[in-house]
Amino acid sequence: MNRSCRIVAGAVAVALVILLNTSGSLRAELRIDITSGKIEPMPIALPPFPGGAANESQAGRDIAGVVSADLERSGLFRPLDPRSFIQNISATDAQPRFPDWRQINAQALVTGSVKTQGDGRLRVEFRLWDVFAEQQLTGFGYTTTQQNWRRIAHIIADEIYKRITGEEGYFDTRIVYVSEAGPLDKRIKRLAIMDQDGANNRLLTDGRALVLTPRFSPTAQEITYLSYGSGTPRVYLFNIDTGQQEAVGDFPGMTFAPRFSPDGNRVVLSRAQNGVSNLFALDLRTRRATRLTNSQAIDTSPCFSPDGSKIAFNSDRGGSQQLYVMSADGGDARRISFGSGKYGTPVWSPRGDLIAFTKIDGGSFYIGVMRPDGSGERLLTHDFLVEGPTWAPNGRVLMYYRQSPSDSRGHGGSTRLYSIDLTGSNQREVITPQDASDPAWSPLLR
Amino acid sequence: MKRSMALLLGFLLVLGACSSAPETAPPGGPQSLGPGGPGGGAQSGAPGSQQDLEASAGDRVFFAFDRSDISSEAQQTLTRQADWLRRYPNVTVTIEGHCDERGTREYNLALGERRAQAVKNVLVALGIPASRISTISYGKERPAVVGSTEEAYAQNRRGVTTVN
Numbered sequence: 001m002n003r004s005c006r007i008v009a010g011a012v013a014v015a016l017v018i019l020l021n022t023s024g025s026l027r028a029e030l031r032i033d034i035t036s037g038k039i040e041p042m043p044i045a046l047p048p049f050p051g052g053a054a055n056e057s058q059a060g061r062d063i064a065g066v067v068s069a070d071l072e073r074s075g076l077f078r079p080l081d082p083r084s085f086i087q088n089i090s091a092t093d094a095q096p097r098f099p100d101w102r103q104i105n106a107q108a109l110v111t112g113s114v115k116t117q118g119d120g121r122l123r124v125e126f127r128l129w130d131v132f133a134e135q136q137l138t139g140f141g142y143t144t145t146q147q148n149w150r151r152i153a154h155i156i157a158d159e160i161y162k163r164i165t166g167e168e169g170y171f172d173t174r175i176v177y178v179s180e181a182g183p184l185d186k187r188i189k190r191l192a193i194m195d196q197d198g199a200n201n202r203l204l205t206d207g208r209a210l211v212l213t214p215r216f217s218p219t220a221q222e223i224t225y226l227s228y229g230s231g232t233p234r235v236y237l238f239n240i241d242t243g244q245q246e247a248v249g250d251f252p253g254m255t256f257a258p259r260f261s262p263d264g265n266r267v268v269l270s271r272a273q274n275g276v277s278n279l280f281a282l283d284l285r286t287r288r289a290t291r292l293t294n295s296q297a298i299d300t301s302p303c304f305s306p307d308g309s310k311i312a313f314n315s316d317r318g319g320s321q322q323l324y325v326m327s328a329d330g331g332d333a334r335r336i337s338f339g340s341g342k343y344g345t346p347v348w349s350p351r352g353d354l355i356a357f358t359k360i361d362g363g364s365f366y367i368g369v370m371r372p373d374g375s376g377e378r379l380l381t382h383d384f385l386v387e388g389p390t391w392a393p394n395g396r397v398l399m400y401y402r403q404s405p406s407d408s409r410g411h412g413g414s415t416r417l418y419s420i421d422l423t424g425s426n427q428r429e430v431i432t433p434q435d436a437s438d439p440a441w442s443p444l445l446r
Numbered sequence: 447m448k449r450s451m452a453l454l455l456g457f458l459l460v461l462g463a464c465s466s467a468p469e470t471a472p473p474g475g476p477q478s479l480g481p482g483g484p485g486g487g488a489q490s491g492a493p494g495s496q497q498d499l500e501a502s503a504g505d506r507v508f509f510a511f512d513r514s515d516i517s518s519e520a521q522q523t524l525t526r527q528a529d530w531l532r533r534y535p536n537v538t539v540t541i542e543g544h545c546d547e548r549g550t551r552e553y554n555l556a557l558g559e560r561r562a563q564a565v566k567n568v569l570v571a572l573g574i575p576a577s578r579i580s581t582i583s584y585g586k587e588r589p590a591v592v593g594s595t596e597e598a599y600a601q602n603r604r605g606v607t608t609v610n
Contacts, residue, residue: 184592210587212551226555233555233583254559254583257552270556272583275514275563277556298556314553320512321553344550358550384594387550403547405594413592438551 030108030130030137032076032165038425041078042107042164044071048082049112049126050091059122059149060114066153067110067126069197070171071160073419074397075426080106101131108137110160121145124152128160138163150199151445158444170392171196174442175399176214176223177417179203180435184406184413189437191225191238196392196441198431204238205245213388213438214238217260220442224248224258224267235269235282249282249289257300261328262308268292270300279313279330292330301345304328305352305372312336312346312355312372323357325372336374345388348372350443351395354422358387358400367400369422380424390441396422399430401437494534496609503527506590507565509603512549514557514564520605524565527607528572541565542606543583544590546599551585558583565605580610 032042046068049060071077086100087093091113101109112126127139138159142152151172158169179192191204191211205211209229216223223238227245234247235258249255254272261268265284270277279292279299293299297317304311305328312325318335321342326333337343341361348355352372359366359379365386368379385403392398399419406413415437417430430439491497499505504527507520516524531537543562545554562581570576590606591598 185589187587189587212555212587231582254555256555270552272556272559275560275567277559298553298560300552300556301550314550316553321550344553360548360550385547406592408591408593408595408598410592412594 030133030164039076039423041076043080043105044077044108044110044160045080045085045101045104045106045131046071046082046110047085047087047089049114049124050089051114052091053116055146056114056116056122059124059146060112063114063124063149063153063156064110064112066150066197066199067157067160070154070157073197073428074161075421076161076165077108080104096129096131098129098131098134101129106131108160108164110156112156116146117143122149122152124149124156126156126159128163150195154195154197155446167396168394168444170394170397170441170444172445173393174216174220174445175417175430175439176204176216176442177401177432177439178212178214178437179432180415180437181207184410191223192432192436193223193240194432196430201433204240204243213257215259215440216442218262218264218443220445222260222264224260226256226258235267237267237284248284249280249287251280251289255280257302259303261304262306268302268304268311270302279311281328290330292326293333303346303348303355305348306350307352310372312348314344314346321360323355323370323374325355336370336372337377338374339377347389347391349391349395350393353395356389356391356398358389367398367420378424380420380422381418381427386418388438390439392419392441393443398422399439399441401439403437494537494609499527499530499607499609503530505608506604506606508600509561509605511546511599511603512557514560516564516568520565521568524568525572528569528574531569531574531578538578538580538610540608540610541569541579541581542588542608543581544588544602544604544606545586546602547586547589547594548599549586554585555583558585561603561605565607 046064048064051057051060068079072079084104087097089111109129109131115123117123121143123143125141128137130137154172157171161169173196176193179190180187182188188207189211190207191214194201209227212226214223214225227236233254235255236247238245251271255269258267258269267282271280276296277298277300279302281290295317297315299315302311302313311328314321315324321344322335323337323343323346324333324335341359343357343359345358346355354369356369364382366379366382367386367389370377383402384405386400389398389400401415402418403415404412415435417436417439420427490501504523507523541562543558545558566579589602591601
């Protein structure tokens with residue numbers, strides 16, 4: 001029963017975890033089927049996790065609040081107003097008084113506790129209850145530093161999401177994006193990173209160099225992106241821990257559109273030469289580049305399949321910008337988009353089953369998905385300008401940016417991040433301190 | 447160190463030239479043609495300068511949506527640019543390729559590069575050594591004219607010749 005694993009991300013380690021005594025037999029399953037289109041959010045009660053000392057109580061309130069906000073934003077849960085709670089959960093309660101929670105129509109209940117250990121670290125425990133079956137569904141305990149309470153909250157939200165939906169969560173993740181400021185014809189663009197809920201927002205570059213299109217490495221420790229810092233637009237690597245930036249590859253001319261391979265050993269990118277853009281794979285250990293395409297066209301926006309065997313990209317080799325899939329060594333390119341309009345920015349779902357894309361048709365921009373063979377095209381949202389989908393690691397939620405139209409005096413033109421479910425529902429703005437574009441979602445940080 | 451300083455300086459100059467783009471003639475309308483001979487008036491700047499190029503030849507050409515073909519009008523502008531460049535054999539230039547906002551970011555970076563290269567190819571065909579001409583793409587990052595209108599888009603789909 002005792003399962004222990006290590007959670008490491010950045011410099012912060014969180015030591016897990018004892019699975020807290022979950023009853024074995026499960027009768028009435030409390031479950032959300034997230035594959036159906038329209039979902040009635042599950043009413044869930046998240047009272048503050050009680051603690052003894054003031055700092056423990058504060059952490060308990062904060063953690064319950066972040067868990068609640070994560071679950072609410074997923075669109076799958078409806079956290080109940082704490083003012084409606086009848087039972088005031090205390091640290092000494094072994095079991096909730098289920099009738100009190102049934103009375104306010106809570107289907108699920110999360111209880112927890114916060115204690116400060118002798119070494120100053122926090123011990124946080126939680127239990128998820130099925131209120132009607134009067135059963136514990138899951139429960140874990142975590143030990144971490146005081147400053148790290150937010151990650152514990154996201155990890156708890158992920159466990160609840162997983163237990164109720166049967167899918168992996170996506171809350172313990174980060175977003176790297178381009179923070180934008182200044183007039184529309186002289187935008188200042190900086191790399192920025194934040195937690196998926198917008199907390200811990202941090203600028204990574206100073207804005208002197210124009211930067212675009214960041215992507216995480218598979219470990220979320222590095223970012224590859226485009227920078228004009230040397231004068232020529234080139235692909236760079238940014239180390240999040242050290243802040244070190246370096247250009248990669250020894251190419252004359254412009255390199256752009258970089259993406260990591262799933263094993264993190266290579267970066268696939270476009271190189272422009274004599275007006276033609278082709279795809280290359282750059283081995284990060286040997287720094288050797290391998291040509292993948294040799295067209296007289298624009299081949300760009302590449303993306304590896306999650307198993308690393310294929311690359312999706314867009315090309316105008318057939319006359320207009322369309323999606324293609326080829327083997328990862330460059331052979332056997334096949335067009336997969338055949339609808340009306342142009343298609344760009346293919347992004348393979350982490351589950352491998354779908355490719356998300358930007359589509360331009362009839363004066364509008366769309367975010368959509370199709371299967372890797374091109375079948376089953378489905379458009380999720382459209383607007384004046386939406387672009388650049390990125391997948392949550394569980395393949396259930398997409399993020400993209402939306403730009404509003406501008407007038408001749410420079411009003412409008414703002415760029416903002418949005419998230420949307422794969423079903424096309426639950427579209428929400430992701431709040432950032434400034435305008436934002438080019439989001440990229442990290443893997444789970446565990 | 448010295449090299450990176452030079453690159454940085456070059457970058458600043460490019461940005462400066464880009465951001466200080468003055469009033470532009472709408473495409474299809476009359477180009478801001480120079481008074482004919484070199485030298486011009488006080489407004490045309492020092493001989494061999496960016497202002498001189500703008501006044502004498504016109505510094506930019508325009509493209510159709512998602513295209514990099516050189517129109518006959520653009521060909522005339524580039525012919526004047528080539529004449530001007532022959533008068534100032536020590537001048538080197540960078541061709542900036544730009545796009546309107548109606549494309550995806552990375553495709554537009556490639557399209558801007560393709561446009562810059564198309565301009566360069568014409569100048570080289572007109573006898574200007576390729577070694578005097580470099581190219582850079584800004585995709586949709588540096589519009590000349592703000593606004594989500596066809597008129598603005600037409601002026602933003604451009605190749606701009608900038609004196610280094």
